[in-house]
Amino acid sequence: MKRTIAILLLPLALAACSEDPPAEAQADAVTEPVLETDAALLEAALACTEFTHPEREPVLLVHGTGTYGQEQWSWNYVPYLSALGYDVCTVTYPDRGMIDQQISAEYVVHAVRRVAAMSGRQVDMVGHSQGASMPRWAIKWWPSVQDALDDFVLLAGPNHGTIYGEFGGPPTGMPAALWQFGPGSMFITTLNQGDETPGAIDYTSIYTLFDELVQPAAPEATAALDAGMDNPHVANILLQDTCPGRPVDHLSIGLSDEMVALLIVDALSNDGPADVERAGGAGLCTATQIVDPALALQKFAELGPGFTGSFPPGTHVVSEEPPLKAYAQDGG
Numbered sequence: 001m002k003r004t005i006a007i008l009l010l011p012l013a014l015a016a017c018s019e020d021p022p023a024e025a026q027a028d029a030v031t032e033p034v035l036e037t038d039a040a041l042l043e044a045a046l047a048c049t050e051f052t053h054p055e056r057e058p059v060l061l062v063h064g065t066g067t068y069g070q071e072q073w074s075w076n077y078v079p080y081l082s083a084l085g086y087d088v089c090t091v092t093y094p095d096r097g098m099i100d101q102q103i104s105a106e107y108v109v110h111a112v113r114r115v116a117a118m119s120g121r122q123v124d125m126v127g128h129s130q131g132a133s134m135p136r137w138a139i140k141w142w143p144s145v146q147d148a149l150d151d152f153v154l155l156a157g158p159n160h161g162t163i164y165g166e167f168g169g170p171p172t173g174m175p176a177a178l179w180q181f182g183p184g185s186m187f188i189t190t191l192n193q194g195d196e197t198p199g200a201i202d203y204t205s206i207y208t209l210f211d212e213l214v215q216p217a218a219p220e221a222t223a224a225l226d227a228g229m230d231n232p233h234v235a236n237i238l239l240q241d242t243c244p245g246r247p248v249d250h251l252s253i254g255l256s257d258e259m260v261a262l263l264i265v266d267a268l269s270n271d272g273p274a275d276v277e278r279a280g281g282a283g284l285c286t287a288t289q290i291v292d293p294a295l296a297l298q299k300f301a302e303l304g305p306g307f308t309g310s311f312p313p314g315t316h317v318v319s320e321e322p323p324l325k326a327y328a329q330d331g332g
Helices: 010-014 023-030 039-044 069-073 077-083 101-119 135-141 143-148 186-191 258-269 281-286 293-303
Strands: 046-048 059-062 088-091 123-128 149-155 202-207 234-238
Touching: 039 046, 039 101, 046 101, 059 069, 059 077, 059 101, 069 088, 069 293, 077 088, 077 258, 088 101, 101 123, 101 135, 101 143, 123 258, 135 143, 135 149, 135 186, 143 149, 149 258, 202 258, 258 281
Parallel strands: 059 088, 059 123, 123 149, 149 202, 202 234
Antiparallel strands: 046 088
16 A cells, blocks of 8 residues: 655655755754765756646656766656656766765755655655666665655666676776675675665566676576565566566666556556556567657757766776765664
């Protein structure tokens, strides 16, 4: 049964203002970490359609590594979900996701709080790649985020790292976030220590055999949450279990595949996580794409040359994984 957001915790209520509450108010209110990032930067990273559909929970879209919010979502899921009667927001974390994911998670914390406060409702969240796994850090350490979220749909999330992140970086180093994708990284180890799916949130993790970046996908999928557990609040969905040979890769699972879109909508519009049979079963295999080519071209033109937007990337090359924040050093 969908939960009603009767009382927002203090940080959520205060988030309706343009600035986050003072550090001492955040810490004392819910004993959760203080956001290090400037409130103005956090606010500038959030973009929403008008809140005109009170009958549905708003949807927050979280982009993957190498892109930013409007670049990834403005030509596919923003119009797609808007047409179905959802209010939709996007959040952009800095430098195309190359920075320390612990900092990127603060952008998700602020976005979830703000969308809940502005709408007066719980929030549904959909994330792709790093935008699927990194928000789990926000959920793990910020109780206000757990309380504000109803559904979380993860698309190709490297929840337990990826084999392509386990070989270490080149002698010159690599971006901070890439170190954290290693299966044995401090970030991944801490993220999965204890409860992998905290809060009363319904989790749907969707992944594909043909993902060229997030591997392994089988038999023990890195994207799976609470693997081997009979958790009614978690659904792990390998697309090829229903549609063998369906050619969905790392990009199309988060951008355009209609089977994925139908599973997302099933999760958002029903109690519990997505259910393949309820969403259409084998009939999902005839699904095509959700992208309107003309709209995509229009949106790309609006983004400007090079699609750099207002959040240009930086290198953030470091020689080793960033240290864990103090609040996470006991592992949770």
